[in-house]
Amino acid sequence: MDWAVKAKTSGQYNVCAINLSLGSEVGRAAPCRDGAYEPAFAAARAAGVLPVVASGNEANKTAVAYPGCAPSAVSVGAVYDRDVGSRAWTVCADAATAADQAACFSNSAPFMTLLAPGAIINAGGWSMAGTSQAAPHAAGAIAVLKAAVPAATPDQVVSALRSSGKPITDGRNGVTTPRINVPAGVAALQAALDKAAPTGSVLINGGAATAASLDAALTIAGADASGVAAMCVSNAPGACVAFEPFAAAKAWRLADGADGPRTVYVTLRDSVGNTMAVPAQASIALQRTVAALGPSPPANASAEPGPSPSPVPSPVLSPVLSPVLSPVLSPVLSPASSPAAPPSPAPDTAPPTGGSLLINGGAASTDSPDVTLALSATDASGVAWMCISNAAAGCAPFEPFARTKAWSLPGGPDGPRTVYALLRDAVGNTMAAPLQATIQLATPSPPASTPGSTVAINGGAAYTSARRVSLAITPAGPVPPRTQMCISEAAVDAAGCSRWFGYSATKKFMLASSPQGLRTVRVFFRLRDPSAGVAPAPAVGTIIYDTSGPGMNPDAMRLSATPAAGGGVTVGFLQAASDGLSGVSQYLVVGRQGSSAPPRCRGASLKSAQRKGLGMSVQAAPGAGNKAGAGAGAGATSAPAAEAASFSGLKAGETYSFRICAVDGAGNVAAGLTLTTQA
Known part of the structure; x- marks a missing residue:
């Protein structure tokens, strides 16, 4: 956990959830603040990382396993993802199953956070069940929601999953807990955080001043916390009703009619339904023809008889009147002349200029890494794209330009933080050097903790x-x-x-x-x-x-004895003993010559067996002996570990009997199981 939080706060990885498919076999009926987990979980949440913990597989109807009971944990129980028929587990059985039915092995309590699919999960060639399989589903859902709304806090993400989840009532205790619904969770989170309509812009023909045709190309940019989902394009400023999926480029036909100005209006709508009150708009001058400025003489005109008329001398205009009268007299003086075509606008080859970037309105310091950026710039084609980064080089990806943006500064110790913004215009010109702004991160010191008794x-x-x-x-x-x-x-x-x-x-x-x-x-x-x-x-x-010894089921333990050459015996068994309170810590194997096994595995029986080389202690596998098979950390269907205790130096052909006893964490010893074999 320390590594994940450090990776988050240092900016190495954008960690948002930690999955912990583990837990003790002991349930807690109320949120637990004791132990080392709650402070670690609280620190992770404060850093923006949610700890997701399995609720446990002890079939507990009123408690959650430790540390899933910690208040800062997101505890997750298991439901079936489909009808798999009747299922028998180590601690319980479901006579019938159905999708979204709480599994009988899954711990439950009113303070449990979520439910998720945990039976039967097929992955990597394995089929398993347990709250250990449910927890990763919830951790993945958190990652999806955080990716959809990066500015969301951990509490907001959990609230969205709980409010949007499908309510599932556990038939064992009547407790209703939401089962994760990822698409609904994303929508709920976006709706909760996003109350603003998109911002956007539109360019006609890349920002050109004139068009020679009604057929035009639109470049549309939009920005929104929930994502721009739809747009409505129109040649009229009135209410737009024909929305379509948002696209950054669109072929469009300008309004028909005589040459002159044309305006296109674009209304944007985000994924939660916020719609622009005033559409983005762009104008262009339509110039399909160039008219002659003077009449042409008739093609069939004939000269009158008589002397040729004397040429009319051009009037001499005073320097004062010349600029005024020349445009008026020039068609008369030069009827056959045509004006020069207006010059074409020069292509835009310059990137955006005059840009600025402010963090929190230009504040000198901030006590939180979550800040607001304000951006501005000018460009002949319009500023269309931006790329924001906490590093000076290698900015990617670009997103539609917006004048404000929520942003997270990199983690680490307090000190200066610099944000970089690279801008690009509608025709692709990109700034060579990014804008940048610096702010001092000075997080408040946590209050000094007072040690308790x-x-x-x-x-x-x-x-x-x-x-x-x-x-x-x-x-x-x-x-x-x-x-x-x-x-x-x-x-x-x-x-x-x-x-x-x-x-x-x-x-x-x-x-x-x-x-x-x-x-x-x-x-x-x-x-x-x-x-x-x-x-x-x-x-x-x-x-x-705990005063009760572990339970030992002969069928599950599968005791066996295999003679070895030269007078030896190997006693085999599965570590299938179970203890619902303190778990199984070890197995004792004691033997003696003859057809009756030692009466117990402790005291004089153990000492006698050890003196004769027929006594052995075998450490239990980690997590073994929990009520649901292998505990919350391994899934309810994990196979028990196989064990073998070998004894040598025995008399070949003689009969030997052995007793195998499980010992729990509190020191209680089971009565044990016996077998007899020949060396």
Whole structure:
């Protein structure tokens, strides 16, 4: 997680989600803030990265596995993606299945965040099921939403997925949780964040001043947080109704009629329905013909008889009148002459100029990496495209030009941040050097954390099989004189605690006899003399109380014995034992000569077997022994690991018997399974 957050904040990768297909077999009935995960998850969310965690495969109807129960986690349960008939799992069975039915193995609780397909998932040549398969679907959905709306915050992304998801009611507990719907999530996120209509521009024939034909080429640029989805093109300024999918280029026919100015109007609409109130427009002068400025003499005119007329002398115009009268008299004086054609506009070969880039309106500093850019520039053909980057070189891709843009500065330590903008006009001329602006990133320091009081149970152990436990109590801050404390599993505040005694840093405590599972011990403090100071804050500690040994199903364990040459035996089995509270930590294999196995796997039986070379301890595979097969991290259908314990130096042909016992994390030993074989 630290690597992913660092990659995000440094700008190395635009990480938006972390998938954690893992979890303990112990469910939490309320959001859990203890342990190292919640601070790490909260830090990731603050950096813009959502931690997505499997809810667990223990078939728990009222709890989510740790660390999916952490408040900053996006916890994900599993549903079937189709009807797969009846299915039997390690911890439960579904007599019938259907699309969007909550899987019976999937943990559920009112505070679980999402549901996603988790049974049966086919990928990479494997078919698996579990909340470990559901969580990656949710992580991928988050990535899709973040790509669609990069400015969205983690909370906004989760809110969009929850508000747009299909409500699924778990028939086991009546809890309704949204199942992810990616297209609807994208639309919901865009609608939630985007209330503004697109901005845009249009050019006719690349921005030319005149056109010799009614057939023209339009260049259309648009920008919008949700993406420009549709456009309506018209030769009239009134309301536009014939919308079509947005395109950056379009062949168009100008309005018919006499030569003169023509205007084209383009109204843009974004993907959530925001429509421009005033269309973008562009004008061009239509010049299809050039008329002669004087009459031509008739082709069949004949000269009158008589003397030729004397030529009429050209009048001499004063320098003052000449500029005024020349245009009027020139058709009379030179009836056969034609005016020169107006010069064609010079082609646009220059990139946009006069540009500027401002960050947060030109502010000197910002306390957040999320900023707003303001851009401007001029160009003969119009500024059509822009490319924004946090690096000076290699800008890509270009997007339609917009005067404002939401932007994220690169992460890392506080200090200067520079943004670069490269502009391109409608005919393709691109700035040689980008615009740039710099701002100082100065994020506020987080408030100093105040350490709370703590109580460690059995030195911080995760499990216990004994009710009597040892407490190590560390109050927050100094302990005033005559401080009293009260220890309780039942009380939730000092008012509910009845047995008070003098403060001690260590204490023995007796847990209640039931139930088994997660136990919470609270230590409250009070002062006999209120004027002596302030009582320390309460302390809370947890431990899992487990007095039952693992379950061992003979069919699932598949015990076997294979004689070896020279007097040896290999005892084989699958690590298929299960323990719903503390998991399976190891397997003990003990044997002796004869047709009856040792009566147990501990104590004198174990010592005797070890002296004779017939005792062995086998470490359980990671995650083995959880109630749903292999826990939230491996999927509910993972195959148990195969194990073999080999013994040599036995008497060839003699009978030997063995007992295999599973041991859980709290130290409880199963009664075990036995087999007899010959060496």
